[in-house]
Every structure is written in C-alpha cells, then in structure tokens.
Amino acid sequence: MEKVTEILVEASAEVVEPRFRALAEGEVMEKAPGEVVTVADREAERIITRRLRELLPVPVVGEEAVAADPALALALRDEPAAWLVDPVDGTKNFVAGHPAYAVMASLVRHGETVASWIWQPVTRIAYTAERGAGAWRDGERLTLARAADRPEQWTGILKTRYLPRPQADRLLANAAALGPVEPGRGAAGIEYPLVAGGSHDFLLYWRTLPWDHAPGSLLVTEAGGRSARFDGAPYRPDPLGDAHGLLVASDPEQWDTLRELLLAGI
Structure with missing residues (x-):
C-alpha cells in the first residue's frame, strides 16, 4: 500500500x-x-x-x-x-x-x-x-459515524451534468427535502474524501467512468459507508463506462432513504 x-x-x-x-x-x-x-x-x-x-x-x-x-x-x-x-x-x-x-x-x-x-x-x-x-x-x-436522523440535515453533492434534462430537474426538485446540496468540485478524488472524512453525507453521479469512481467507492465503503447502483447492486468498475447511476452514502441505512427521496419519479 x-x-x-x-x-x-x-x-x-x-x-x-x-x-x-x-x-x-x-x-x-x-x-x-x-x-x-x-x-x-x-x-x-x-x-x-x-x-x-x-x-x-x-x-x-x-x-x-x-x-x-x-x-x-x-x-x-x-x-x-x-x-x-x-x-x-x-x-x-x-x-x-x-x-x-x-x-x-x-x-x-x-x-x-x-x-x-x-x-x-x-x-x-x-x-x-x-x-x-x-x-x-x-x-x-x-470510521464514519451514523447519519443524522433527519434528511434535512444531510448535505451532499448531486452531479446532474450528464443526466437527461427532465430527470435532472426532477432530481434537483426531490433534493429540496434534504439539506444543502452542491453541484460538485469537478474531481471525484476531491468529492469522495468529503464523504469518507465525514464532511458530506452523500454523492450522486450519473456517468461512472471506472478510473473516476473505483478509488473513492472503496474508500467510502471501507470507512463504513455504501456505494451502490440505483438498483442497490454494489459498485463494481464497469470497463466500458456504460453503467450509469451511482449513489454513495456515509451510512448504509441512510442510503435506502436517500434512494427513496432522490429517485422518486425518476
């Protein structure tokens, strides 16, 4: 290492x-x-x-x-x-x-x-x-702590650039139920450590090229969080970058609530 x-x-x-x-x-x-x-x-x-x-x-x-x-x-x-x-x-x-x-x-x-x-x-x-x-x-x-009880206390990053416009708009509307949400830092190597270090609660991506997401996904999961596709399947690096959608959370139980809130109607 x-x-x-x-x-x-x-x-x-x-x-x-x-x-x-x-x-x-x-x-x-x-x-x-x-x-x-x-x-x-x-x-x-x-x-x-x-x-x-x-x-x-x-x-x-x-x-x-x-x-x-x-x-x-x-x-x-x-x-x-x-x-x-x-x-x-x-x-x-x-x-x-x-x-x-x-x-x-x-x-x-x-x-x-x-x-x-x-x-x-x-x-x-x-x-x-x-x-x-x-x-x-x-x-x-x-080692990540358990998430706060109320979703309005959760902060995170939503990367909507590659989403079709209707889904992106719906996602942003759904995010109103959460705490402060930002569009991202332009680098997965900066964003994932924000969750692994406890500064943010979640990340949501659409495009998931393997070199961008393999390092941070493992970092978050080994710290105690969860990184999974929208259907709940654990993240695995897709060689062609054709698998879309990834939700990352600091707490595995929080992940389920985030999916329910953020992906409603999408």
Whole structure:
C-alpha cells in the first residue's frame, strides 16, 4: 500500500505539480468534444504505468491510454487483475489553476476493487483503502459515524451534468427535502474524501467512468459507508463506462432513504 502511494506522490512531484498554473502554450489539448488533456496527464500516466507494472506485472487501464484505445479497458473484465490509473483527476480544474485535482490509482481483481489510492497534491493528503482492511487518511483510520436522523440535515453533492434534462430537474426538485446540496468540485478524488472524512453525507453521479469512481467507492465503503447502483447492486468498475447511476452514502441505512427521496419519479 505504501509503495503505490509513493509512486503517485513522486510522479505528481515530477511532472504534474511543476505545471500547475504554469502550463505552456500547446500543453493543453482536446481529446474529445468538451474533454481536455494536458501533457501532465500523459506524462504522469506513463510514469505511473511503468512503475505499477514493476510492482505487479498486470495490465494497466489508464484513462489516457483508454482514450487512445478503448479496448484496453476490457482488462477490468477479462483479466484476473488490473491496475486502474487516473493521472490527473479534475483536469479542467488543473488547467484553470483551481486546486481541486488529484492523482489516483486502484487495483481490481476479478472485477472488484480491492485497493485504492488518492493523492491530493495541493493539500498533501493521501487517502488509501484496502478491501476488508479499512480506509485511511495519512495513516489515520477513517470510521464514519451514523447519519443524522433527519434528511434535512444531510448535505451532499448531486452531479446532474450528464443526466437527461427532465430527470435532472426532477432530481434537483426531490433534493429540496434534504439539506444543502452542491453541484460538485469537478474531481471525484476531491468529492469522495468529503464523504469518507465525514464532511458530506452523500454523492450522486450519473456517468461512472471506472478510473473516476473505483478509488473513492472503496474508500467510502471501507470507512463504513455504501456505494451502490440505483438498483442497490454494489459498485463494481464497469470497463466500458456504460453503467450509469451511482449513489454513495456515509451510512448504509441512510442510503435506502436517500434512494427513496432522490429517485422518486425518476
């Protein structure tokens, strides 16, 4: 666990952090309509990929590698084990000079996330989780408390960008029964730790690309929360990113109430 954290921290220090708020002309590209990538993403992924393979020689499913060859993601389904890498989670924030970005990795075995790592370069905080062993923030174990009794006390994040407009509108209307709700921080590696650390009660996503959600989902569940699809199925990293809808809660019992409230009529 410590070795992977070291790999992420060193790759970040080498090629990501020196370019934060210092990207040169030509170092930001569009890889798909509305999706940007930087030289920092690509260089960090190359470094992390090489070093993870040295640690455990299994396929590496990196966000940028998959952008070039989508078939690489099938290793999450077809191989006994695979690494997942998000070299700069929150690239738009990174490009804009906003500090909400992270460097992330996960280990997937037989389709389930068994270990995960989130490094937040600006705060210098490392989050780690290991299936069956717990969740940690800089070596301090994370244990979530029981949720408050009343839903109007629950705070969270609703990511409605990729939802069809009628469902998004209904979701936001349903959220009036809850406490303060925000649209998100633009980086899963920032948002999931808010729940695992007890600052927020829930997260709701529609699009669930595996490198974005495998690290944080394991972090929250190992801290005592629940991360599940809208039908209640436990989260598993979908190789093609075609599985939509994910509700994350700090308390497993709270999850059921949140689904009932938020998804009514959707």
